[in-house]
Amino acid sequence: MEYQTHDHDVLVIGAGGAGLRAAIEASAGGVSVGLVCKSLLGKAHTVMAEGGIAAALANVDDRDSWQVHFADTMRGGQYVNNWRMAELHAKEAPDRVRELEAWGAMFDRTKDGRILQRNFGGHRYPRLAHVGDRTGLEMIRTLQDHGIHQGIDVHMECTIVQLLRDDGRVVGAFGYERERGRFKLFRARAVVLATGGIGRAFKITSNSWEYTGDGHTLAYDAGADLMDMEFVQFHPTGMIWPPSVRGILVTEGVRGEGGVLRNTTGRRFMFDDIPENYRAQTADNEEEGWRYTQGDKTARRPPELLTRDHVSRCIVREIKEGRGSPHGGVYLDISWIKERLPHAAEHIKKKLPSMYHQFKQLADIDITREPMEVGPTTHYVMGGVRVDAETQMSTVPGLFAAGECAAGINGANRLGGNSLSDLLVFGKRAGEFAAAFARKAPTGAIDEREVDRAATEAVAPFERGAGGEGPYQVQYALQELMQSMVGIVRNDADMRKALECLGQFAERARRVGVGGHREYNPGWHAALDLHSLLTVSEAVTRSAIERRESRGGHFREDYPDKDPQFGGFNLIVRKTPDGRMDVSRAPIPPMPDELKTIIETIK
């Protein structure tokens, strides 16, 4: 089979925030860098991030510090985070944000002209550097516009289907470019995975088509460990009506700016269930909550700004118990602030411009005048490639991972705003250490037979032709299954059923056929994505069966409580030599005393 060959010292797969940041850093390390992205440059899922970048700059509240950010992140992650990653993240995020400004990012400003920070769920102080509600766009554009002048070779609209190894080390990757459908072989001394998440394994999701778990699957197939795959974040507020927009994200920034959640009786139900470990820092009346959103430092945050896992479950409870809105959600109301603020409509449009337009254009709703209907949407996966905290290297030499496709920083639940800072902090580290690895690594040998096998497998759907199983039909069935059986509320019986079905879908995937030819053929691309979707779905399901407790994003109705015993380890997913998926437990190493003290003193 024919293919083009490209040589790079470091190959970065994925060009969202983490991939771009890694590529920039690797390039600064003096090695040649190739950057592969499934879409056009600058279109990656990072553009969708709305609220902001969490970093303890302490510009708005000088009580903030890396210690508080660290404690917030660990509490939000229910203490199964990789504490070293949480520490590095909290310490390094401020520098990474300031660096963005030095590269041209234009953040909103405080009155004295510094970077403004806003409130967000689970963050004790206003911590999110932001640009209205389009922070992700600002971030990716800044990295893109800086990155294009750093001598990085960008391969746009190119999908990697397999990593190549030599003697246990990753030495390259094989994939295809969308436009002509030609195969490409990338030889590299180190590979950084920055492919984002797995949201497309679920029916209702805020994620774009790209989020099929490619990086997770590439790593798994190459023998690397995955970790924490049971922890999937369902964001509490996605659009639910009309049906075609179901799942599109409604930023947490709405609640940060004073938006409240109400059920159909008009009750602010979030006051009804405040978890014990957050009680001390949560407002117990509406007045105090409002004062918090308006910057009153003596006030505690409203319960709408509790962590996403908790808010999602409260919403599900309201709907289940018959207090939901007409289209099966709850109400999110920002328009009520007109009772408190003069020129409230202008204020809302200025603070939440994309939300205003999104609802106006897609749902005929004016959010300055009426409440939105919202419900949970699959948003993020805390689980991913198991990496070393300092270097971001996986358990396979030469293979690094950063951003959403890596595990560790977020534990059982991610705080809003910690994703963008994660991309920057660990994107940089992955780039730096991948470059260092590449400088020392000898050129690896490419196994031509392995490449041929991958190519033959990739074109197999054409051999079966349009008469085969439809790729979209298998994808839709899988999404329905994961949504209903391995979604927000899980139980053992459903998930075992789901595993069985996944086995059947894998059979169907082997029969998938597509018509036409290889040039820009979405049917073919959908067929090739099925392997990744099936792999990550199985990893989520097997891990979720194994964790017989409820923690963070993982909620079991048959084990509704947190179990301290399960708080002592992470679940590891690994491919056995005979190709089966194995789940095992890895004890969490003990935390150093100084970090323990921080957590104990910052309640």
Next chain:
Amino acid sequence: MATSATFRVWRGERNDGRFDDFRTDVSEGMVVLDAVHQIQAEQANDLAVRWNCKAGKCGSCSAEVNGHPRLMCMTRLNQLDLKVPVTIEPMRTFPHVRDLVTDVSWNFAAKKTIKPFKPVPANGDGTWRMAQVDAERVQEFRKCIECFLCQDVCHVLREHRMFDQFVGPRHLVYAAALEMNPIDAESRARDLKTTHGIGYCNITKCCTKVCPEDIAITDNAAIPLKERVIDQLYDPVAKLLRVFSNHRASPS
């Protein structure tokens, strides 16, 4: 609303194409991209379309719907007359690849020719101060999602094909964001006049009309940049001074 509608979709490769009609179900709230996806899933698996976020944020699904440059994900079917077929074509300004997909790589190359951000020295603490009002002027341009609809509709590119002499409205917006950044130290006036061809823009505002982000491309980016070019390169007093200094310097 009708329960089904006909979509007349451009199919083919590299300009060798034709319109094919597809009839498909429509339901409340649907956008054009939903219809395209439905057709793709049920009738034409290999129908090529570029898209990502389906929320108007990434700028991938640009096309011409009933002849108007639009984002397919933000064009509601209830804004269209479904009694007649809805035509969906690729952006006509860029080289055609397949079906609704075009080759927009020229835009990425053009952007690279614009001098990047170069900050003035930071304060002692390594940061910069700026007023929100100054930030906002630039933030309007930074809203751009690079959908390239403004490039698609610009007659300098679309009719006159002056890709090697004019960077197009998108990149005037990009240059404006850099030029008006209060902490940028670079000057791009000379480039704008010469290689970037700002003089070809004759402010017909077609770009402004199609911008899905409502950026006032002509009024806030193109015209102020034109003024900047004139200020810096056509100042009559400076020109006189130049003439005299050159005169004195020239050997007799």
